[in-house]
Amino acid sequence: MSTRWYPIYQRGGPQLRVFLPNFWLKLVRPTHEQPPNIVQFSCSMQMTKYDIRNYLEKIYNIKVVDVRTRIALGPTRRVPAKGYVVKDEDIKYAYVTLPKDEKFVFPDLFPVDNKAKEEEEATIKQSKEGFKQFLEKNKERPNMPGWFSI
Amino acid sequence: MRLTQFLLSKVGKYSKDYSNLPDRYIKRAMEQVEWRNPKGIQYKPNAVAKRTKYKFAMHRPWTSQFREENAPGVHHAKVFVEPIRKWSFFRGDRVEILAGKDKGKQGIVKQIIQERNWVTVEGLNCVLEKVGERKGFEGAYLQVEKPLLVTEQVALVDPSDLQATPFEWRFTEDGEEVRVSTRTGRIIPVPATAEETIDYKTKGTYKEQPKDTAANDVTQITFEPKLQTFEMDVMNSMGIKEDRVPPKYYWY
Amino acid sequence: MFKLASLSSSLGKLTLSSLNNYKNAPLVRCLSVSVPQRGLMEFFDDEKNWGATEVKSGRSWKKEELRLKSNTDLHKLWYVLLKERNMLLTMEQEANDQTQLFPSPERLDKVEESMENLEAVVRERNVAYHQLERGETGERPGRVRTGPFGLKSYHKMCQYLIPQHLNKKHRETHEEYRPNKDTEDFLLKYREKLYLTKKRKQRRNFNHVIGLLNRFPNMDMQALKEQYPDVDIEKAKASRRHRGHFVPK
Numbered sequence: 001m002s003t004r005w006y007p008i009y010q011r012g013g014p015q016l017r018v019f020l021p022n023f024w025l026k027l028v029r030p031t032h033e034q035p036p037n038i039v040q041f042s043c044s045m046q047m048t049k050y051d052i053r054n055y056l057e058k059i060y061n062i063k064v065v066d067v068r069t070r071i072a073l074g075p076t077r078r079v080p081a082k083g084y085v086v087k088d089e090d091i092k093y094a095y096v097t098l099p100k101d102e103k104f105v106f107p108d109l110f111p112v113d114n115k116a117k118e119e120e121e122a123t124i125k126q127s128k129e130g131f132k133q134f135l136e137k138n139k140e141r142p143n144m145p146g147w148f149s150i
Numbered sequence: 151m152r153l154t155q156f157l158l159s160k161v162g163k164y165s166k167d168y169s170n171l172p173d174r175y176i177k178r179a180m181e182q183v184e185w186r187n188p189k190g191i192q193y194k195p196n197a198v199a200k201r202t203k204y205k206f207a208m209h210r211p212w213t214s215q216f217r218e219e220n221a222p223g224v225h226h227a228k229v230f231v232e233p234i235r236k237w238s239f240f241r242g243d244r245v246e247i248l249a250g251k252d253k254g255k256q257g258i259v260k261q262i263i264q265e266r267n268w269v270t271v272e273g274l275n276c277v278l279e280k281v282g283e284r285k286g287f288e289g290a291y292l293q294v295e296k297p298l299l300v301t302e303q304v305a306l307v308d309p310s311d312l313q314a315t316p317f318e319w320r321f322t323e324d325g326e327e328v329r330v331s332t333r334t335g336r337i338i339p340v341p342a343t344a345e346e347t348i349d350y351k352t353k354g355t356y357k358e359q360p361k362d363t364a365a366n367d368v369t370q371i372t373f374e375p376k377l378q379t380f381e382m383d384v385m386n387s388m389g390i391k392e393d394r395v396p397p398k399y400y401w402y
Numbered sequence: 403m404f405k406l407a408s409l410s411s412s413l414g415k416l417t418l419s420s421l422n423n424y425k426n427a428p429l430v431r432c433l434s435v436s437v438p439q440r441g442l443m444e445f446f447d448d449e450k451n452w453g454a455t456e457v458k459s460g461r462s463w464k465k466e467e468l469r470l471k472s473n474t475d476l477h478k479l480w481y482v483l484l485k486e487r488n489m490l491l492t493m494e495q496e497a498n499d500q501t502q503l504f505p506s507p508e509r510l511d512k513v514e515e516s517m518e519n520l521e522a523v524v525r526e527r528n529v530a531y532h533q534l535e536r537g538e539t540g541e542r543p544g545r546v547r548t549g550p551f552g553l554k555s556y557h558k559m560c561q562y563l564i565p566q567h568l569n570k571k572h573r574e575t576h577e578e579y580r581p582n583k584d585t586e587d588f589l590l591k592y593r594e595k596l597y598l599t600k601k602r603k604q605r606r607n608f609n610h611v612i613g614l615l616n617r618f619p620n621m622d623m624q625a626l627k628e629q630y631p632d633v634d635i636e637k638a639k640a641s642r643r644h645r646g647h648f649v650p651k
Contacts, residue, residue, distance in 0.1 A: 004521075005542045007396070007561060008399055008561040008562075008563070010396070010397045010399070010563065012394065012397060013394055013395075013396045013397055014392050014394040014395070014396055015392065015394075017381070017385075017390075019380065019381055019384055019477065020477070020480050020520075020521065020524065021484070022484075022517070024484075024487060024488055024491055025445075025488050026445075026488065026491045026492045026495050027442065027445035027446075027488075027492045028492070028495055028496070028499075029496065029499060039442065042495070059481060059484070059485065060441070060442075060444055060485075061441070062441055062442060079184045079185065079222075080221075080222040080223070081221075081222035081223030082184060082222070082223075086184065086185040089188055104442055107443075107446060107452075108452075109446065109447075109452045109453070109493065109496050109497075109500075110452065110453050110497075110500055110502045111452060111453050113453060128287055131290055132287075135288075170461075171508050172461070172462065172508055172511045172512055172515060174511040174514070174515055175507065175508035175510075175511040175512075178511065179507075230610075230613055230614055230617050230618075232614065232617075232618045232621050232622075233614070233621065233622065233625040233626050233628070233629040234622065234625055235622055235624060235625040235628065301618070349458065356460075358460070359458045359459055359460055360448075361459060361460075361486075362459070362460040363460075368467050369467075369470070370470070371470045372470065372471050372472040372475050373469065373470055373471055373472050374472060377531065377534070377535070378473075378531065379527070379528045379531045379532075380473050380476070380477075380524045380527055380528055381528075383472075383473040383474070384473055384474065384477050387473075387474050399561045399562060399563060400561070400562045400563075400564065400565045400566065401543050401559040401560070401561060401562075402559055402560070402562060402565075402566045402572075
């Protein structure tokens with residue numbers, strides 16, 4: 001049987017099990033301010049609250065107190081250069097409550113590295129100036145090869 | 151879809167080999183989907199509106215420059231590309247240039263753009279391009295290699311006498327297909343650089359990344375044939391017992 | 403076997419402790435590495451990759467490699483891949499929200515390709531079992547069915563508790579196709595449309611071949627024939643648009 005066919009359940013039949021779940025779950029930055037123990041996820045549209053709870057508890061070993069879900073309307077937008085309006089797919093969000101004493105702060109994944117940026121800018125500036133000097137030096141002697149100098 | 155456009159819209163094998171990217175990613179990166187029918191019961195289940203004609207030039211399909219060149223609303227004149235049966239020019243081949251300002255010079259093939267039958271030769275057939283011009287800086291000139299047609303503008307060089315030569319694909323006695331110079335009969339070997347990618351020089355010298363599975367673990371055989379389905383085997387190993395028999399059901 | 407190993411998703415790096423079901427399972431030698439608990443931080447990449455411009459990775463798992471692995475190993479690998487995909491999706495989403503660069507997006511495709519291959523291998527094994535035991539594939543059955551407009555399509559069957567002849571509701575909603583005047587008219591027009599599309603495509607290819615012949619007279623004709631099998635090349639060569647408007651010498 002295909003791994004993606006979920007068989008019909010009848011009373012007295014064997015328990016239905018999923019061995020290779022293909023649900024996805026994204027941890028997203030909360031759209032609104034939340035208490036420190038509430039985490040926002042976006043998930044596959046087919047997932048139910050029970051699925052989300054089981055998914056986190058069994059696969060990620062995270063204690064879950066409560067799960068609430070909502071479906072956000074997908075945004076509408078105009079197709080570039082064509083102009084007709086299309087609607088993107090709806091998104092299911094899950095708000096997962098962790099135990100009271102746990103805290104989760106969404107990390108800053110793109111730390112501003114000022115030092116590296118400054119260094120890069122300095123090297124660009126330096127090379128630009130070097131090039132300018134080179135041009136200045138060769139201004140008075142056209143058609144002279146580059147190696148011919150003191 | 152038009153057959154010619156279909157053929158053109160495919161990225162050639164040799165032009166993507168060096169990047170070592172999965173085909174799936176290349177397809178996803180160059181695709182410009184305007185709109186796709188959502189999943190579910192639909193009048194047209196898999197309907198999709200997307201760009202079908204692309205212009206292939208020097209920029210590779212997964213780059214932002216390619217996307218800019220093929221931006222929505224931008225259309226290009228049709229390009230005629232001569233059909234070739236077997237691609238014969240590889241990265242690292244020594245070739246002689248037969249046209250242009252560097253005619254008669256020999257160089258090494260640096261890049262392949264198979265969709266247009268193009269190769270670039272290292273340091274030859276260059277033009278000066280001005281880059282970085284802005285207020286307070288005049289900009290600098292860069293030497294940029296221009297592409298050459300493999301069908302008429304370059305010729306392979308025979309390794310025995312270092313002269314340009316016509317060639318043929320022939321089979322050796324071991325059944326291996328090789329390029330043979332028709333002038334001298336010598337084999338023109340495919341250079342080792344042909345298998346080089348951006349991630350490794352040769353497959354043997356690949357440096358394992360932290361998340362890679364070790365080669366030994368990949369080749370280790372743990373499979374034992376059993377008269378069980380995947381589900382039964384996993385349940386067995388996890389100690390789950392299930393002896394309820396599913397009641398009768400009907401397929402239609 | 404060259405050393406190019408597969409992606410992220412390594413068997414060796416499997417987090418055994420996160421899979422409750424495996425706590426009592428006998429450990430395979432290569433799977434005995436366990437990783438400390440990271441909880442919700444498993445949804446994020448390694449901290450040293452935050453803000454990186456490139457993250458190198460190997461290639462995806464191939465089917466022939468997965469065929470060597472036992473069912474239990476495949477089951478474990480699936481969860482490693484699933485976690486990796488969730489991590490990549492989280493990182494991609496955050497990068498998009500912050501209008502930042504998501505480094506090496508091909509990792510996502512590598513993981514998904516591995517998952518597809520794994521599923522295919524599992525399916526192969528199950529089909530083999532069902533063929534041996536019952537003489538059938540055990541896959542979801544299907545048949546070609548004629549729809550209400552007389553168009554044929556492949557119908558994947560569903561499971562029902564009662565047979566079809568007793569299922570009144572199903573019979574009412576899924577009526578058998580009977581040819582009638584309206585559908586015959588429709589099909590005639592529909593087939594004409596398909597025929598015209600095909601002819602148009604042939605004509606376009608024919609014209610394209612003439613364009614190629616005009617531009618590349620010394621072209622490899624065998625290659626041309628292989629690329630355009632539906633075009634009569636002799637006819638294209640004889641056409642006035644190829645040879646010009648004069649009497650041939």
